[in-house]
Amino acid sequence: xLIVTQPTNLGYLMIDNRAGGELPPGISSPFFEAATYxxxxxxxxxxxxxxxxxxxxxxxGCSHLLCDNCGAKRAAGAPCKTWAQLIDEVANLEARGLDTxxxxxxELVEAxxxxxxxxNNSALIxx
Amino acid sequence: xxxxxxxxxxxxxxxxxxxxxTDNGYATFLQGGGAAQQLKINEVYIGGEDTASTPTxxxxxxxxxVAATGISGNFLAAMDAVSxxxxxxxxxxxxxxxxxxxxxxxxxxxxSLNTYGGISRWQARYGEExxxxxxxxxxxxxxxxxxxxxxxxxGHIIFEQT
Numbered sequence: 001x002l003i004v005t006q007p008t009n010l011g012y013l014m015i016d017n018r019a020g021g022e023l024p025p026g027i028s029s030p031f032f033e034a035a036t037y038x039x040x041x042x043x044x045x046x047x048x049x050x051x052x053x054x055x056x057x058x059x060x061g062c063s064h065l066l067c068d069n070c071g072a073k074r075a076a077g078a079p080c081k082t083w084a085q086l087i088d089e090v091a092n093l094e095a096r097g098l099d100t101x102x103x104x105x106x107e108l109v110e111a112x113x114x115x116x117x118x119x120n121n122s123a124l125i126x127x
Numbered sequence: 128x129x130x131x132x133x134x135x136x137x138x139x140x141x142x143x144x145x146x147x148x149t150d151n152g153y154a155t156f157l158q159g160g161g162a163a164q165q166l167k168i169n170e171v172y173i174g175g176e177d178t179a180s181t182p183t184x185x186x187x188x189x190x191x192x193v194a195a196t197g198i199s200g201n202f203l204a205a206m207d208a209v210s211x212x213x214x215x216x217x218x219x220x221x222x223x224x225x226x227x228x229x230x231x232x233x234x235x236x237x238x239s240l241n242t243y244g245g246i247s248r249w250q251a252r253y254g255e256e257x258x259x260x261x262x263x264x265x266x267x268x269x270x271x272x273x274x275x276x277x278x279x280x281x282g283h284i285i286f287e288q289t
Contacts, residue, residue, distance in 0.1 A: 013238075015246075016240075022241060043257050044234070090260065
């Protein structure tokens with residue numbers, strides 16, 4: 001039988017500045033604790049502001065909370081594609097020796113990697 | 128196989144996105160040990176070690192240029208006792224080709240703190256870890272660095288290699 005001893009349905013962020021000094025930008029209390037979740041589409045960690053009134057976007061495709069950016073894209077009609085699906089697609093294409101840039105979002109093909117082999121089909125890279 | 132990646136007494140050098148980091152002026156980078164290796168980060172901890180107030184905005188994010196050649200720095204400890212460990216991930220805080228934080232994916236997790244004794248810790252929900260894949264940009268490497276502030280920090284990143 002699974003015994004749950006503490007809430008495990010969310011991530012956890014703790015920032016403790018009680019030792020003194022100026023608080024860093026964006027932090028209003030010397031001791032800050034908050035639940036977090038990770039957007040399944042882009043893997044950004046979202047700190048759940050307890051003061052927030054707006055509803056968070058829950059994707060009907062993956063049944064998970066999204067960050068505001070991905071939520072806006074999804075609401076505008078973008079398909080549900082989780083990070084895990086993206087990794088799977090990249091891995092499958094790489095295993096077959098095919099170009100992976102077509103399945104990557106534009107923000108992922110911003111700069112060539114130093115250790116990436118020379119791409120013989122650079123025209124396919126989305127600027 | 129789980130690992131703890133440790134970094135000690137690093138004095139941050141604030142760095143903008145898509146700008147080469149300074150050797151030992153960032154906490155660490157973490158890169159897959161091979162083309163198909165996947166790493167899942169489930170905890171990041173930073174402890175401040177300054178003797179005066181130094182607000183520092185640390186971020187964990189993906190790198191659009193990954194570290195290469197002449198890599199050194201930091202510590203990696205296996206957390207599981209297994210006899211057949213896989214390829215060890217690549218990590219460090221100094222390299223000939225410096226990491227550069229991505230301008231679009233470089234802010235996965237913000238961990239601001241005042242390094243005058245402050246601490247900052249994030250723990251992922253099980254199944255919601257930050258993932259890297261491979262060893263090349265922009266999926267294959269994350270780094271922990273300062274956007275603003277020059278605090279002195281130590282800490283660790285706990286991750287799983289799959």
